Amino acid sequence: MYKQYCGRLDTSHKDQFITLNGWVQKRRDLGGLIFIDLRDREGIVQVVIDPEHIETNDDLSKIRNEFCLEIKGHVRLRPQQQINHKITTGEIEINANTLKVISSADNLPLDFNQNNSEEQRLKYRYLDLRRTEMSQKLKARSRITSIIRNFLEEHDFLDIETPVLSKSTPEGARDYLVPSRVHPGDFYALPQSPQIYKQLLMVAGFDKYYQIVKCFRDEDLRADRQPEFTQVDIETSFLTSAEIRNIAESLVRRLWTQTLDIELPQFPVYTYDYVMETYGSDKPDLRNPLKIIDFKRSLSSCSLGIIQESLSDENYVKGLCIPNGSKLSRKEIDNYIAYAKTFKSKGLIWIKLNNIKDGLNGIQSSIKKFLTDEILNNIIKACDAEDGDILFISVDKKSNVLNILGELRNKIGNDLNLIRLDEWQPLWVVDFPMFETSEDGNLQAMHHPFTSPKETSVDKILENPLELLSNSYDMVINGYEVGGGSVRIHSQEIQAAIFKLLHLDEDEQQDKFGFLLEALSYGAPAHGGIAFGLDRLVMLLVGTNNIRDVIAFPKTTSASDLMMNAPSSVDINVLKDLSITVE
Amino acid sequence: MYKQYCGRLDTSHKDQFITLNGWVQKRRDLGGLIFIDLRDREGIVQVVIDPEHIETNDDLSKIRNEFCLEIKGHVRLRPQQQINHKITTGEIEINANTLKVISSADNLPLDFNQNNSEEQRLKYRYLDLRRTEMSQKLKARSRITSIIRNFLEEHDFLDIETPVLSKSTPEGARDYLVPSRVHPGDFYALPQSPQIYKQLLMVAGFDKYYQIVKCFRDEDLRADRQPEFTQVDIETSFLTSAEIRNIAESLVRRLWTQTLDIELPQFPVYTYDYVMETYGSDKPDLRNPLKIIDFKRSLSSCSLGIIQESLSDENYVKGLCIPNGSKLSRKEIDNYIAYAKTFKSKGLIWIKLNNIKDGLNGIQSSIKKFLTDEILNNIIKACDAEDGDILFISVDKKSNVLNILGELRNKIGNDLNLIRLDEWQPLWVVDFPMFETSEDGNLQAMHHPFTSPKETSVDKILENPLELLSNSYDMVINGYEVGGGSVRIHSQEIQAAIFKLLHLDEDEQQDKFGFLLEALSYGAPAHGGIAFGLDRLVMLLVGTNNIRDVIAFPKTTSASDLMMNAPSSVDINVLKDLSITVE
Incomplete structure (x- = not known):
């Protein structure tokens, strides 16, 4: 028995x-x-x-x-x-x-035969997890981490733990802080990633490190964010970015074969510039067939004011051609125009191609009176349009046009069921800019300040920072950024130059990163890595778009644990012990 | 190539x-x-x-x-x-x-050919880890965790992550707290263990859970403690304590065969009462041959005041017989007496057995004038002593005698090289008392308040709490407690009774543990588990007695990271965001 x-x-x-x-x-x-x-x-x-x-x-x-x-x-x-x-x-x-x-069991506060509110489900998480639909997801997660570990160990990666009670590092989000009792007035920070530790492990000579590790960001939460999330953190020495991508791609390929029995296609490698121009996003969903098309030349003889102005300034004239979109009603079109406005659009030009062979007589358009048969012809040629298509065109400065059309591409793709839901479309995005300009006009690192620029001359780095490309890469699958990484800086001079561009004077550099700069002077290896968001990978693999489904005890969007009722107030004496007071 | x-x-x-x-x-x-x-x-x-x-x-x-x-x-x-x-x-x-x-490398601040101060080594951890001696230990740790994971996955355990941003639970030590920005004045606690989460996973039906997970205790640190430590956390449903111990023992046995090629002996199972009486410790090092011997009966006719008093009161008269200990000088004996005093000893009786056959003439003793040949004979019989042995006897209340002799056993075992260093001596200690009395005279749980008593009648539980034994077990190897666990309470009534004994009134029970008590009313399975201290297991397996050797980036005994300089002060605006101020 x-x-x-x-x-x-x-x-x-x-x-x-x-x-x-x-x-x-x-x-x-x-x-x-x-x-x-x-x-x-x-x-x-x-x-x-x-x-x-x-x-x-x-x-x-x-x-x-x-x-x-x-x-x-x-x-x-x-x-x-x-x-x-x-x-x-x-x-x-x-x-x-x-x-x-x-x-025995009392009457359950959840009814498994109907939908329960998410609040009730989170409060009684231990009951909600009894549902097969939920338990299967956590079982899958366990299996997925196991596949990841086995793959990395086969490839000589060492599992090394790094501290949770750590020091603030500039990852761009707020840190969670932990007051120290032994050192009154001082605080630990919970890591947003083990970035510096893993780089120092490379300096120590471990050359292939991994860790499946909790990371923390005190951000205003969105539906797909959690204050603590799990990262598959990988770092290597002596490998090129292509070699690192190759390992990461093989790992993800194995996940798909071993959990879904699916062979992923080869991952195309696109530059940041290309995907921004073509999809209006640095994490494009390639299952969506829509691409952004340039209409500047085909509209050049159009007398519409903003078009003519765009010829002399640097404004973009780009748009989307939606197959079978001419069935959209005037109200639906207006809704898309309104949607675009939420992304700073000043308006959209639209052209319904009902009967192409009838020329101007066969179309409807918001700018019909500014069109000629010749212009129309040029437009149709530019996008290989067919009868029944609709065009949406945005005229504005580059970043606005690309953002507007990227968002519109997603929305229309969803609304009109253009997205091939049965496909997997992975890709690599590479060659991100090193810096972007923040709202206050300062440079800020697009990845993080330890990312290596492709340029290796310190003089040239300091000269034209906004032109610099970084040796970085994001892995995107079906519109989700599932991982990202870079080759890191292993030269003290270049690291100091990057810090300088980020407005850290030498004192601040020494204060915040003196140990890192010093470490780079003792035979630091060339190194780089990648980090995957485990929660997102699991979401994709189990087919949910709710991140809370793949976490045993998730928090709400206000970072609360409804089951245990955390965070909660603490005794005044405990705070006294920590030398802090609540305002 | x-x-x-x-x-x-x-x-x-x-x-x-x-x-x-x-x-x-x-x-x-x-x-x-x-x-x-x-x-x-x-x-x-x-x-x-x-x-x-x-x-x-x-x-x-x-x-x-x-x-x-x-x-x-x-x-x-x-x-x-x-x-x-x-x-x-x-x-x-x-x-x-x-x-x-x-x-290239500048002159290193560490000299690999000589001993460096631990402070320097921690500051330049990334260089110290280059030493083969150090890197081998972290490599071994990675291999050890891999063996553990493989074993547990073979045995149907699921790896499930539990929150780090959690709520304070009563594990007996101080919590590290994390102020919430979104909920001003409220705090998360970093978990001292995932105890309640793993119990709720059992209620959810996962029945075999494991996690290798960071836990946190804000304690005054000792040499072998770290503020964050790694736990191999295991919980199961429907198994008896013997079945749980069996799984845990198989796991540890495999660790020893796969890392050291050593077959551990069968783990003997001793009760808490037995090991306390025999070794004066609940984590005895069985490589030490010394055992505590009862001399109350053999000394009963001794006219020494404290002996005679002990006959009427409940005081213990127990001691150690040290083989070849009569070579100890008077000064060495005095040192042991002084050492015992640091554990509240009021003094030790000693008897040097130089020539047993000469009776009283063949011995030296601190109580020689109170001895007779007959008493001496009884004493020698009680401990099977031989020529050249020395006896140390303590007369005091039970807990003092056992503690003093336990500490003396360790010290003398080390000093006189009695410990068989080439052996591995694992054991289980079971049947701990449920409660002990704290300094303020209140009951406190010896393991934690979720541990199941062996008694299942609520009336009897409430009647005689200090007599209760718990269904708990510790794994001890060579004097180190490497793991501990218990069968948990899965009855709401018993859990409420235990809370009551721990002076939680119904309101406090509801406030702190209402969710747990409620969970026990919805078909909670019988469950229990164990947690191993990974750092200690690795210490034993790699042969070091410094816990910092097996952690990549350890903290000092004042919980500081000397490399990154954490904890550190933070900007006043950051604290304002968190609604806290430093006193």
Whole structure:
């Protein structure tokens, strides 16, 4: 007699005497017998109880849903007409000999047969996780991390832990702080990533490091963000960015084959400039067939004011051609124009191509009176448009046009079901700019300040920082940025130059990063790495778009734990111990 | 041509053209050639450079220790007389074709050929980790965690992550707190263990959970403690304590075979009461042959005041018999008496057995005038003493005697080299008391308040709490507590009774643990688990007694990171954001 999982039983266990532990999923009383669907984390099996012959000390009449039971009995084949082909255990059932109630269950605050509010589900997370749909996701996550670890260990990566009680590093978001009791007035920071530690592990000579590690950002949360998230953190020495990408791509390829039995296509490598110009996003969903098209030349003879002005200034004239979009109503078009306005659009030009061969007579357009047959012809040629298409064109400065059209591309792709949902479309985005200009006009690092520029001359770096490209790469799958990384700076001079561009004077450099700069003077290896967002990878692999589905105990968008009621107030004496007071 | 680790090369690579990356361990110039010992994380190999024929753009004369190099060349056999049998690569060397300096190295602040202060070593951790002795320990740790994960996954355990931003739970030590920005005045706590989360995962039905996870205690640190430590956290449903111990023991047994090629002996299972009475410790080092012996009966006719008093009160009269201890000088004996006093000893009786057959004439003793030949005879029989032994006897209340003799046993065992250092002596300690009395006279849980008592009647639990034994177990190896756990309470009534004994009234119970008590009402499974201290396990397996040796970036005993200088002060505006001020 041995313990078995309900969900793993099948005809191969016929006649075996087994012990099961599980929960009552359903009870039916029929012809003097009690039929119980018993559930454990592996699935469900049918248990048949004959009240006349079962050995038990418990009151069978009281047993109902979510009672926790121990059942001993024999596995037997079901009669032919009772076979259930929908579940893997559907050909067998358990003829119960003994039954023990391990725990009874009060009426549950969640109803598993209907939708419960997310608030209730989070408060009673330990019950919500009993639903097969939920438990399967956490099981998949466990398997996914296991595949990742096995892959990396096969490739000589060492699992090395780095501190959680750490020091603030400039990753761009707010840190969570931890007051020190021993050093009154001082604080630790929870890491936004183990960035500097992993670089120092390279200086120490470990050359292939990985860690699956919690990271923390005190940001204003969005639906797909959590204050703590899990990173698959990888760093290597002596490899080129192409070699690092190759390892990362092989890892992701293996995840897809081993969890979904799907061979991913080769990952195309696109530059940041290309994907911004073509998709209006640095994480384009390539399942969406829409591309951004340049209409500046084809519209050049159009007398519309903003078009003419764009010829002399540097403004963009770009647009999207939506197949079969001419069926959009005037109201729908207006809605898209309004949607674009939320991204600083001043308006959109639209052209409905009903009958191309009829020329101007075959179209409708917001700028029809500024069009000629020749201009129309040029436009149609520029985008290979066909009858029934609609064009949306934005005229504005570059960054606005690309952002507006990128957002519109996503929305229209979704609305019109243009996205090929059965496909996987991974890609690499490379050659990001080193810097962008922040709202206050200062330079800020687009990745982080340890990212290597492609330029290696310190003079040239200081000369034209906004022109610099970085040796960085993001992995994007179906519009999600699942990972990102870079080759790092391993030259003290270049690192100091980058800090200088980021307005750290020498004192500040020494104060904040003196140890890093010094480390680079003792034989630092060339190194680089990548970090994957594990939560996002799991989301993609299990097919959910709610990040809370793949985390055992997630927090709300206001960073609360509704189950335990955290954060919460603490005793005044505890704060006194920490030398802090609440304002 | 392909990249290789220096330390993995051997004669099987003869004639291959390879690429190496590594650091200069040593440089010798000899007969016009340059010999470099090149080091990477896997070991060292000898590289031979002929300055006349090497392809390089670098100045060979400048290359010195800790430069980071790339070498390409052929593997060739060393001449017979140059073979070095001390290293695995000693039969071959690399005939370098090309050399590239990846990074030069300034003079190192650590001298690898002599002892450096621990402060310097921690400040320059990234250099200290270059020493083979240190890097081997972190490599071993990575391998150990891998063995643990593989074992647990083979046994159906799921790796499930629990929150770091958590709520304070009563584990007995201070929490590290994290102020919430979104909820001003509220705090998260960093977990001292994922105890409640893992219990709720059992309620959710996962039945076999594990996690290798950082835990946090803001305690006054000792040499073998760190503010953050790593726990191998395991929880199961439906298993007895013996079944849980069996899994845990198999795991540890595998660690020893796979890392040390050692078969551990079967783990004996001793009760807390037995090990306290016999070894004066709940984590006895069984490699130490000394046992505590009861002399109350054999000394009963001794007229010494405290002995006679002990007959009527409940005081203990117990001692140690030290083989060959009569060689101890009077000064050494006095030192042990003084040592015992640091553990509240009021004094020790000692008896040197020089010549047993001469009776009282053959001994020296601090209580000689109170002894008779008959008493002496009884004492000798009680402990099977032999010529040359010395006895130390303590008379005091129970807890003092056991503590004093336990500490003395350790010290004398070490001083007199009685401990069999080549042995591994694991054991289980079971049946701990549920409660102990704290200094303020209140009950406190000896493990934690979720530990199941062996008694299941609520009435009896409330009646005699200090008599209760818990269903708990510690794993001890060579005097280190490497793991501990228990069967947990899964009955709401018993859990509420235990909270009551710990002076939580119903309001406080609801406030702090309402969610747990409620969870126990919805079909909670019987469950229990164990947690191993990974750092300690690794310490034992790599043979160090310094916990900082097995942590990549450890903190000092004042919880400081000397490399990054954490904790540190933060900007006043950051604190304002968090609604806190420093006093």
